[in-house]
Amino acid sequence: MLALAGTAGLAAPLAQSVGDPHLRTIPRTLEEVGRVAAVTVPPSDFSTSDRYEGMPAGAATVRARGTADAFSQPSGNMSFEGELDFKVGNGLFRKTWVSSPSSTQASDGLGPLFNARSCQGCHVKDGRGHPPDGLGDDSGALILRVSIPSTDEEGAGAIREYLASWPEPTYGSQIQTRGVAGQVPEAKLAITYEDVEVRLSDGQSAFLRRPTYELQDLAYGPLHPDAMLSPRIAPQMIGLGLLEAIPASDILAHADEDDADKDGISGRPNMILSPEFGEITLGRFGHKAGTATIREQSAAAFAGDMGLSTSLNAAAFGECTEVQLACRSAPDGGDASRGGLEVDDESLDLVAFYARNLGVPARRDESDPEVLRGKQVFHETGCPACHQPSFVTHRLENRPEQSFQLIWPYTDMLLHDMGDGLADHRPEGQASGTEWRTAPLWGVGLTEQVSGRATFLHDGRARSLLEAILWHGGEAQAPRDRVVTMPRADREALIRFLESL
Numbered sequence: 001m002l003a004l005a006g007t008a009g010l011a012a013p014l015a016q017s018v019g020d021p022h023l024r025t026i027p028r029t030l031e032e033v034g035r036v037a038a039v040t041v042p043p044s045d046f047s048t049s050d051r052y053e054g055m056p057a058g059a060a061t062v063r064a065r066g067t068a069d070a071f072s073q074p075s076g077n078m079s080f081e082g083e084l085d086f087k088v089g090n091g092l093f094r095k096t097w098v099s100s101p102s103s104t105q106a107s108d109g110l111g112p113l114f115n116a117r118s119c120q121g122c123h124v125k126d127g128r129g130h131p132p133d134g135l136g137d138d139s140g141a142l143i144l145r146v147s148i149p150s151t152d153e154e155g156a157g158a159i160r161e162y163l164a165s166w167p168e169p170t171y172g173s174q175i176q177t178r179g180v181a182g183q184v185p186e187a188k189l190a191i192t193y194e195d196v197e198v199r200l201s202d203g204q205s206a207f208l209r210r211p212t213y214e215l216q217d218l219a220y221g222p223l224h225p226d227a228m229l230s231p232r233i234a235p236q237m238i239g240l241g242l243l244e245a246i247p248a249s250d251i252l253a254h255a256d257e258d259d260a261d262k263d264g265i266s267g268r269p270n271m272i273l274s275p276e277f278g279e280i281t282l283g284r285f286g287h288k289a290g291t292a293t294i295r296e297q298s299a300a301a302f303a304g305d306m307g308l309s310t311s312l313n314a315a316a317f318g319e320c321t322e323v324q325l326a327c328r329s330a331p332d333g334g335d336a337s338r339g340g341l342e343v344d345d346e347s348l349d350l351v352a353f354y355a356r357n358l359g360v361p362a363r364r365d366e367s368d369p370e371v372l373r374g375k376q377v378f379h380e381t382g383c384p385a386c387h388q389p390s391f392v393t394h395r396l397e398n399r400p401e402q403s404f405q406l407i408w409p410y411t412d413m414l415l416h417d418m419g420d421g422l423a424d425h426r427p428e429g430q431a432s433g434t435e436w437r438t439a440p441l442w443g444v445g446l447t448e449q450v451s452g453r454a455t456f457l458h459d460g461r462a463r464s465l466l467e468a469i470l471w472h473g474g475e476a477q478a479p480r481d482r483v484v485t486m487p488r489a490d491r492e493a494l495i496r497f498l499e500s501l
Contacts, residue, residue, distance in 0.1 A: 032395075042379065058405030061360055071238045071450050073401075096106060113182040113183055118306075145173060147165035163429070164429060169322045175187050229373060238359065249414065250392075261313070265385040269414055271358060275312050289414075297355075381486075416475045417474035422474075457471060
């Protein structure tokens with residue numbers, strides 16, 4: 001039970017950080033504070049593109065390739081030495097792991113239960129995953145999280161507000177649909193869809209697909225009666241290091257939990273328990289911002305998706321619970337030369353470096369008149385209330401690629417209630433069952449080019465950007481309704497703008 005390790009009997013609250021414990025920062029001068037405020041002010045003139053807008057990752061921006069490798073380039077401002085580490089990290093990211101024991105001792109330890117054999121197995125070409133398509137595609141790019149509501153039974157009352165759920169007693173925190181030889185996968189995931197018509201202005205209609213998820217062939221007994229399930233597709237990987245480098249204070253400045261300005265938008269941070277730093281800090285990554293750093297996210301993926309141990313998740317049997325005795329007693333790939341781990345800190349850090357430095361492609365057609373009109377529609381519709389266009393990252397001592405860059409990710413990194421239509425009814429950290437982190441929009445127009453198909457939202461149900469918009473509810477209901485009723489030409493311009501990002 002990853003999140004609970006060391007919490008039993010905790011009587012006093014942990015330290016809570018509103019700063020950035022994962023970063024070595026250099027404070028901004030008063031002159032720099034003024035410059036940052038000036039360059040991140042919302043646009044008022046839509047007749048031309050904003051200065052620097054075509055470089056969404058600042059100096060780290062990369063050339064927009066017209067191939068499936070568009071998301072697989074290193075930061076544009078990376079040194080030669082950095083590129084060497086990036087390539088080694090890429091090799092580890094693409095490595096196919098095998099079960100133990102094996103003659104390839106540097107690559108064994110998979111499972112015993114798992115969803116994918118490599119990081120690349122979910123994040124194909126570093127892009128978005130997609131649900132199984134019924135055409136023989138059983139990729140691990142869609143996984144199913146599972147948990148039960150938390151209680152105070154294990155003495156974690158002091159931090160209960162940060163741990164809204166416990167792993168499900170039999171199946172852990174994630175359903176593993178694969179197993180090494182001799183191990184029985186936990187279950188099969190079946191998805192069915194119901195078509196939902198949405199009538200638009202000017203005689204148009206859109207058809208959404210509402211998914212229903214069912215677990216079949218549960219191998220280790222029934223789920224807990226209070227089990228909560230949440231499907232998740234692998235998100236795109238670009239720009240993660242820049243999102244990690246946004247000052248927490250700048251993110252929190254956009255929070256408006258009580259909707260004080262009465263605009264109907266009440267974004268709030270997900271403050272989570274960081275296993276790396278042992279304190280409560282700002283969550284940034286994952287569909288509900290349930291992870292604080294790229295290193296933690298990488299370690300969680302090694303454990304949950306592949307059953308590989310790291311210093312942050314040291315169990316060699318991965319997600320296997322106490323009920324799964326055969327899984328817990330299976331051979332593992334722990335090695336004394338790696339401190340008994342299957343993935344040592346050097347390898348974990350190289351994978352995190354690779355993930356941190358996947359470059360964001362330059363904008364396309366940002367000065368095109370229809371794109372500019374779409375940008376105006378985007379702002380007038382109210383989309384920037386959640387999809388905050390720009391930030392300036394910290395000045396950093398040891399990460400020059402991410403240091404003091406003007407970036408355009410189109411996210412506020414906060415949680416928003418998206419309504420019952422998208423709800424998974426499963427809390428995570430402080431996020432409720434209807435809340436999701438605002439997804440970054442940079443690179444969204446290249447999704448199909450990179451991944452081979454366009455699928456959006458947390459479970460890939462949306463097959464187009466328009467479908468993704470039409471699923472918005474809750475705080476985003478009013479902007480969504482404006483898209484439904486606006487003239488067709490404005491709607492098409494809005495989509496054209498999004499495709500240029």
